Amino acid sequence: MTGPRVARVLLDSPLPQLDRLFDYAIPAELGADAVPGVRVRVPLRSAGRTVDGYLVELAEAEDPDRPLSELESVVSPVRVLPDALYRLARRAADRAAGSASDILRLAIPKRMVRAEKAWATRGPAPATQPDPDVASWARSVLDAYPGLADAVAEGGRIALDAPPRPAHGSPPVGAWAILLGALAVETWARGRSAILVVPDHRDLAQLEAVLAARLPTSALVRDDAGRSGPERYAAYLRLLDPVPAVVIGNRSAVYAPAHDVGLVAIWDDGDPLLGEPLSPGVHAREAALVRQELEGSALVVAGHTRTTDVARLVERGWMREVPPARRLTPRVILSPPAPDEVRAARLPSAAFAAAREALRTGPVLVQVARPGYAPTLVCADCRTPARCPHCGGPLRRTRGGGAPECAWCGRQTRDWRCTHCEGERLRMASVGSERTADELGRAFPGVRVIVSDGSHPVTEVAETPALVVATRGAEPLAVGGYRAILLLDGDRMLLAEDLRIAESALRWWSNAAALAAAGAPVHLVGVTGPAARALATWTQPVYARGELATRVDARMPPAVRFARIEGPRPAVDACLAALRTDVPAIADADVLGPVVRRTEPDAPEGLRALVRFDYAHGAAVARSLRASVVSAAVRARGRGRDRAAAARNTLRVRVDPPDVEL
Known part of the structure; x- marks a missing residue:
């Protein structure tokens, strides 16, 4: 004899003591609608109120004589929490000592009634077949990586060094987007879903440009925070259909409940945007590792560099490398400034000449460390950092000749006095993107200067000659690639007090160098050492292994x-x-x-x-x-x-x- 059926519910609550399944009795009027995966509303006996939750499973009552509270209502008949997603959230939360409901809050968008009704009335998405030409295109792209397609089909775990060059055509995209797009198309053509996770909207736009032209509209699903609430919820409901799809999105897309996932790919896993700031703080790469273990899908972690985290997995044999058939690398030149040029200019003569020559045929990229005009000011007499007299924040200048202003409170300070030496003169301790643009504009008269940073975002530049001054990570794509690239402020980047700063700097430089046209020079100015040599020889995996060995000796992450x-x-x-x-x-x-x-x-x-x-x-x-x-x-x-x-x-x-x- 079996006991009555009860609903086991996960409450949507931030309280850690509520992170478990609670048993609720199912009233007769809700019996048909109370199925696993639906949203429900339940009473909290201790608080005297109702809360939302997810019905995870139906089970027999352990003690039929124990009185249970009843489900208040079924919020929606849509089963928004598949069992696979709950198991993934539970495993990821347990690994991070967090709550499964916090994971699900990132994975499942808020309910939008109108989008839900539209999804219910239109029926499931149609199953489509790949175009033979598109499938042939994917195979031709993957031929450059022998064994890669077979490894993905077998559910392998792969560390992939992406081709460091832009692809031909307009709109401009990186060759990495072509490669990941081909993997997604190949997976979808085999009747399975693919999930591609990238750090930001720039990367997402490149993937969408590659895939939108080759996949049916119903097969490509975009899942990112830049979309409206109804759009995100409609995309999530589409993934509940038992039809394969290709999902592209940011870090939370790693939890997308796509049908029969055959591939999860992470691009540029060293980017901090893939780290989740909200509790429990599970990195997209770690969530993908958990998902691969649970579902057996292929996992590809790709980038122009390799993080020490991935290097550890490769060293332990948990991931394997798939090298390209032929090695294509940028032409990197280390350009330390000569002693007599250090004070006179930020550019050594070789880099200056390379820029002048390249501007005859197309754009030149100049990467700098900081945005603004003068991001950091110091006392001209004692070099003490200048602080705001009101709040103690750092002073900066936003334009030439402007009054210093505080980076924290925004107040201007016209009568500044140094608290250390009573000096009244200020000088720049660092140069930002706008000051660099002014200097280069005077050095190259008649050449158009474009600034790209957080305040002036630029996504694409034409083939015409121009100087593009961009902060790290904000470099626009150039049609046909940049004719020369100058990487400035590398020495200042390496001064940051961060365990991973050399690893991060190598990633910034490599991502910028990958925007160069074939044969174009890439000048790294003022930097020497292992990271600079790794860029010059394009041996980032070797550098990652060496950095990992150092972390092992020091017992620092990711060795522990x-x-x-x-x-x-x-x-x-x-x-x-x-x-x-x-x-x-x-x-x-x-x-x-x-x-x-x-x-x-x-x-x-x-x-x-x-x-x-x-x-x-x-x-x-x-x-x-x-x-x-x-x-x-x-x-x-x-x-x-x-x-x-x-x-x-x-x-x-x-x-x-x-x-x-x-």
């Missing part, structure tokens, strides 16, 4: 994993004590801190600690940290209903934080 713990002293101390008990392998040397973190003057003393651990102990560490978070949340909740006080006393945990500094 890290967790950051923040909160009031009692909660942090209790968390660390529980962690040492639950995971005896955690030694005292693996706990960095705790140290007092900066708080408001009247706030209770807070601590921050870092814990490093080997990958083999990841599951145990995550369980222990999650248990401590739940315990701290329950204690804070029990002290009263003051939400502000509860927030101050909350224990916060981040596994694999992007910044591991104390």
Whole structure:
């Protein structure tokens, strides 16, 4: 004899103590609609209110005599939470010591009634067959990588070095977009879905330009935050149809519930935009690794450089490399400025001559580190950084001859005085994109100068001669490629206090160099060392292996994993004590801190600690940290209903934080 059926519901709540399945009785009037995957509204007995959630599964009641609250209502009959998506969210959240509902909040768009009704009335998307010419195009592109198509068809895990050149044609796109587009088309032609995840809208536009011309409209689904709410929800509903699709999108697209996924591809995984800032902070690459393990789809991580994270996976044999049939690399020239030219100009004579020659036939790209005119000002006498007298923020100039203004509060400061030496004169400590444009405009009279940065975004430039001054990551695409590329401020980029700064700088330089036309010179100015040599010889994987070896010796990520713990002293101390008990392998040397973190003057003393651990102990560490978070949340909740006080006393945990500094 079986007991009554109950609905097991995951609540859509940020409270960590509610991150589990709750049993609810199913009233007779909802029996037909209460199916796994639908949105439901349920009562919370302790709070006396109703909350939204997802009906995950139907099960038999463990104790038929125990009274259960009933489902309040079924919000929508659409099964928006497939079982595969719930398992992915649960596994990714457990790995990061977070909540599955936080993952689902990123993966499932808000409900839009009008879009839902339109989807319900039109029926499932039609199944389409690939055009023979398109399939032939995909195979011809993949021929440059012997064995790649077979590895993807077999569900392999591949580290792919993308071709560093722009593709021919208009609109301009990178050859990497052609390669990933061909992989997606090949996967779709085999009757399976493909998911392509890229960092930002520029990359997304390139993929869309490649695929929109080769796939039916119903087969290409764009999933990104730049679309409106109804558009995102309509695209999500389309993916619920049992018809293969090619999904392109930003970091949350890695969770897209496409039908029978055969390929998940991540482009440029070192870009910080692929790291999720919201709790639990799961990087798109890590989510793709979890998904590949669960579903057996192929995984391709591609880029012009290789992160140390991917290098570790290749070294351990978990991913494999597929080299191209022939090696195509940019012509990189290291151009350290001569001693007598350091003060006179930012460009050495060789780079200046290369730019002048290239401007006869087309555009020249100049990459700089910072936007604006003078991003950093210092005292001209003692070189102390200039600070705002009102808020203490850094001073800068936004235009030549303008008054200094604060980068934080925006106030102008006309009567500035140095707090260190009483000096009254300011000088530039760094030069931004607009000042660089002014200097180059005077050096190359009559040449058009284009600035591309966060305030002046430019996505494409023509083949006509022009000087394009762009900040890192904001370089426009040039029709036919740039005739020369000058990489400035590399020495300043490397001064940032960041564990991964050399790795990041190599990625910035490589992505810019990949925009050069065939045979065009790429000058890296003022930089020497391993990262510069890796760019010059185009051996980024070798550099990543060497950097990884250094991290192994220092026990720093990604050779080991890290967790950051923040909160009031009692909660942090209790968390660390529980962690040492639950995971005896955690030694005292693996706990960095705790140290007092900066708080408001009247706030209770807070601590921050870092814990490093080997990958083999990841599951145990995550369980222990999650248990401590739940315990701290329950204690804070029990002290009263003051939400502000509860927030101050909350224990916060981040596994694999992007910044591991104390």
